[in-house]
Amino acid sequence: MSTPVKIKxxxxxxxxxxxxxxxxxxxxxxxxxxxxxxxxxxxxGISANDMWPSLAxxxxxxxxxxxxxxxxxxxxxxxxxxxxxxxxxxxIDNLAAYYNxxx
Ligand code: HEC
Numbered sequence: 001m002s003t004p005v006k007i008k009x010x011x012x013x014x015x016x017x018x019x020x021x022x023x024x025x026x027x028x029x030x031x032x033x034x035x036x037x038x039x040x041x042x043x044x045g046i047s048a049n050d051m052w053p054s055l056a057x058x059x060x061x062x063x064x065x066x067x068x069x070x071x072x073x074x075x076x077x078x079x080x081x082x083x084x085x086x087x088x089x090x091x092i093d094n095l096a097a098y099y100n101x102x103x
Contacts, residue, residue: 030098033091045102056102063096
């Protein structure tokens with residue numbers, strides 16, 4: 001095996017390992033979970049109430065960070081602290097991917 005081919009293989013298997021370990025988000029599971037959010041954030045992620053933020057199209061990493069902050073209490077909001085309490089890390093990743101995908 002020539003050296004460039006070997007390097008290509010090493011790089012591509014490292015990238016594969018990286019994408020596997022980051023755990024691909026499950027958008028369908030996020031959509032199912034979002035049923036409990038729709039009352040406030042809207043069925044398509046567009047809120048009808050001026051006091052509730054729209055989530056459609058928001059950045060994935062930002063959404064996940066906010067949900068984790070609500071869950072651990074570092075971002076304080078009486079409603080969202082309660083909402084986030086029951087979410088697992090996987091739920092949060094799935095919800096973030098789902099809302100990011102809405103336009
Ligand atoms: C009872 C109403 C209600 C429900 C249900 C609800 N939220 Fe919220 N959500 C809010 C309010 C109000 C805020 C704004 C909090 C603040 O002012 O900091 C918020 C903020 C957020 C934010 C931060 C948005 C930003 O721009 O920083 C995210 C993300 C979020 N909610 C996700 C969810 C998810 C996911 C669910 C379902 C698991 C959910 N919410 C359920 C009312 C709700």
